[in-house]
Every structure is written in C-alpha cells, then in structure tokens.
Amino acid sequence: MLEQLKSLVRPIAALSAVVAAVVVAVPSFAADPMKVGFIYLGPVGDTGWSYQHDQGRLALERNLGSKISVRTVANINEGPDAERVARELSMDGYKLIFATSFGYMKPIMSVAAENPGTTYLVSSAYLNAPNFSGYNAKWHEGGYLAGIVAGKTTKSNIIGFVGPHPVPDVMWYLNAFTLGARSVNPMATVRTVFVNSWYDPSREQEAGNALINQGADVLTHFTNTPAVAIAAESKGVGVISFHSDMRRFAPKNYLTGLVHDWGGFYTKVVQNVAAGSWKPSPYMGGVADGVVKLAPFGPRVTQETADLVTAKQKEIASGRLNVFSGPIRDQNGQARVAAGSVYADAELGKMNWLVEGVLGGTSK
Structure with a gap:
C-alpha cells in the first residue's frame, strides 16, 4: 500500500512543480490596472501609420484586458506639444508611454530624465536611456517582397513611388523595394x-497622377493616406499600399500592401515592464516576428508571383535571405555593399543613398 501511495505522490509532485514554474513565469500586475499611454502624431483614421499603431493598441487591450488602463492622445505635434503631453501623462500616473513618431524622441527623452519611474518607448528613435528606448520595423523585408510583385507586374518597366520625406526609414524601404523588383x-x-x-492627401494624389503620366503602370508609396491607391484605381494602374491594407480603395488594381502589426510587441513590452524585466534596447521587428506582413494579393497577381513571394518570405523569415546582401551599388554607381557582405540592420538609420534603378529622389 505504501508503495502505491508513493507512486501517486510522485506525479502529483512533478505536476505541482510544473504549475509553480508556470506561475512564476507569468508577469505580475499590480492590483490596480497599469496605466499605459499612447501619443499619436496624426488622427487615427481608418488607414495609415497612426491607424496601425492604434490597431496594435486594440490588440494589447484584448490581450491583457482589465490588467491595464489605456489612454490615447492623437494629433500631437512633434516638439513642445509632445513634451507637454508626455509630462501630463507621467504626472497622471501612466507608467508606460508609447510615442509613435521619430520627432518625439528628444522632447520625450527630457521628460524621461525627470520621471525615472516611468518607461518611454518612441518609434524610430535611436537613443537609449535607463527608462527610454526606440522601436522600429524592418520595412526593407516587406519592401523587397512587395518589389517582387511590382517587378512581375509592370509592363512599362516604370514603377512610381510617392514618398513623404527622404529620411532613412523611407529610403531603406524604397531601396529594398527596388532591389526586389x-x-x-x-x-x-x-x-x-x-x-x-x-x-497631405491632395499632394499625394497629384504625385501619383504625375508618375502615371510619366509611364508608371505600378505605384507604391510610404505616405499615410489611400490617395495613391485612389489615383491608381482611377487610371487602371496597379498599386501596392504602405502601412495598411488599402484594397477597398482599389478593388480592381490592388496588388498587395505592406502592413505593420504592433499588437504582439506592445503586449510583450507591457508584460516585461509589469514583471520588472524590461531593459532599454532598440527593437527591430520584421517578417519573422509578424511585425511586417503583406496584405492579401489582389486579382491581378498571378499564382506564379504569389508562390515566388511566399517562398522568398520564408527565406527572409529563416534568415537565409538578407535583403541588403552585396554587391549593391547606389544610383551614382558607387559601391555601397561589397559582395559577400550585408548592410547591417544597426546601420539602417544612417542610410542616405538610393540604389541603382531608382530615378530621382536624393543620393549623397
């Protein structure tokens, strides 16, 4: 009988140890909900940069429910306004603040220095402090895949790109897109x-129309609105959107789109802050992390192209394909990445040149 009892106790004890380990691994939230703030540069709208970050916020709330209390503040200009809002949130007891624009970096760093008990993350930021860090996405991975779609679709061999500003984030997407094509x-x-x-929807649409008039039969963009998709649809031109899935604006000519998904990242950061395990370190999420995705293919994309993109996506996710593997030359013919080398992710923030095949823009 004693041996029978021991045989029952052993698995129960083992199960108890497993349960204890699981309990220890779960982030511990305080009795009161953690207050989490989001600061957006523009309106949330129904597409674009702020919209995608807000979709991440919604996913965070679904994932963590009553453990958190979230406030969003939209239409906040970079500079003094951002500093004021971040300070107000900090004073109101918000222990974690996400600010979703590069221009917020320095104003919010000054607030972080005054509030060591609050954690701040700014998208596209490159500076770190004990309670401050940046986060970004590997646009180049999705850009390369989208470029393959464009390169397979174009008949004129002229693809149009509408950009906001020639800053590194935009340029590494444009470069990767061109390499893919x-x-x-x-x-x-x-x-x-x-x-x-x-x-600027009107200027974006004007730019799209101008590119079509120059012979472009596929358009893409890095701007915030569906204006380029609308221009493409009206002229029967293929379009690849950026930030969001915009197929409803171009039902006949939509090819695909690059979409960013921040929900998993936001959830993990909140859990780490709650557990006291968060450390300041720049984050770059890509295809493998699910941060960068392609929207569903439109009716003009052939099965052959879809299969090729899927295969390349798997190569990128596994690390077998690095988008910026050499040799790569810029549009002036200067070698930028030697054969056998790669352009490191850590250097993307310094990219101020454009690859061969890009016409116009800026290259230094």
Missing part, C-alpha cells in the same frame, strides 16, 4: 516623387 525584372526602374509631408 529588379531581382525578377532587371529592366525595372522606380521613379520617385517626395511630397515633403507625412500627411
């Missing part, structure tokens, strides 16, 4: 127009 169509070129604004 030329990997399947060496004759493809990408004509660029920068509208010098993150949000």
